[in-house]
Amino acid sequence: MKTVVCYQMSEAVEPDLDLLERQNRFVSSHMRRIFIQIYRIVRNVPDAQDLTQEAFIKALQHKEQLRDEQKAAHWLSRIATNTAIDFMRRKNRTTFCEMDNAPESHSETPEDAVLRSEQRNYLEDGLRLLSPRERAALMLRDVEGLPAEEVAQMLQCSKATVRSHIANGRTKFLRYIERRKR
Numbered sequence: 001m002k003t004v005v006c007y008q009m010s011e012a013v014e015p016d017l018d019l020l021e022r023q024n025r026f027v028s029s030h031m032r033r034i035f036i037q038i039y040r041i042v043r044n045v046p047d048a049q050d051l052t053q054e055a056f057i058k059a060l061q062h063k064e065q066l067r068d069e070q071k072a073a074h075w076l077s078r079i080a081t082n083t084a085i086d087f088m089r090r091k092n093r094t095t096f097c098e099m100d101n102a103p104e105s106h107s108e109t110p111e112d113a114v115l116r117s118e119q120r121n122y123l124e125d126g127l128r129l130l131s132p133r134e135r136a137a138l139m140l141r142d143v144e145g146l147p148a149e150e151v152a153q154m155l156q157c158s159k160a161t162v163r164s165h166i167a168n169g170r171t172k173f174l175r176y177i178e179r180r181k182r
Contacts, residue, residue: 019063026066027056030073034080040139041084041132043124051087055080078154081136085155088132126176130169137165138173 034055039048059065059076066072108116127135133155140151141162152162 022066023060023063026069026072026076027060030076031056034076037077037080037139037144038084040127040143041081041136042087043128047087048084051083052080055083058083074150074153078156081140081154082156085132085136122180126173129172129176131165134165134169134172137162138169141166 031052035048035052038051038055039045042048042051055076058079059072065075130138136155137151140146140154141148146154148159148162148166152159155162155165
């Protein structure tokens with residue numbers, strides 16, 4: 001009788017350990033990607049850190065969704081995007097802060113460092129002109145390389161709306177570039 005009870009206890013504990021291990025692997029393998037995805041929308045490191053944690057909490061509350069790794073990754077991206085966009089709507093504000101400079105390469109000259117910094121500032125200034133949804137659609141499509149269908153699913157809108165967000169974002173960015181050339 002004692003052996004059976006121990007076996008049953010062991011059986012009850014094992015799935016929880018396996019689930020915990022799967023969850024830890026899931027979080028560690030997607031943390032950086034999700035943080036960057038959220039940062040590109042909210043443009044603020046502390047907010048992006050908080051929202052990344054919030055997105056993972058939301059995802060991990062639905063353990064059954066984590067069984068298929070590929071579907072879970074897409075599902076997590078959709079949660080992250082929606083969490084960031086909801087945050088921007090709730091706060092009805094946009095704040096910006098400088099990301100820490102990337103570590104300098106040993107072969108980088110001071111001139112190269114200045115040019116890299118100017119290019120980064122130039123890009124960030126252009127992205128500030130876009131709405132959160134335009135920025136999200138543009139980043140997911142052009143930077144992350146996702147097809148329009150997946151971007152539409154993540155933003156919970158139609159493919160036509162995604163194309164409109166991307167077109168509007170690109171137009172605003174091109175106008176910004178033209179103004180800067182003058």
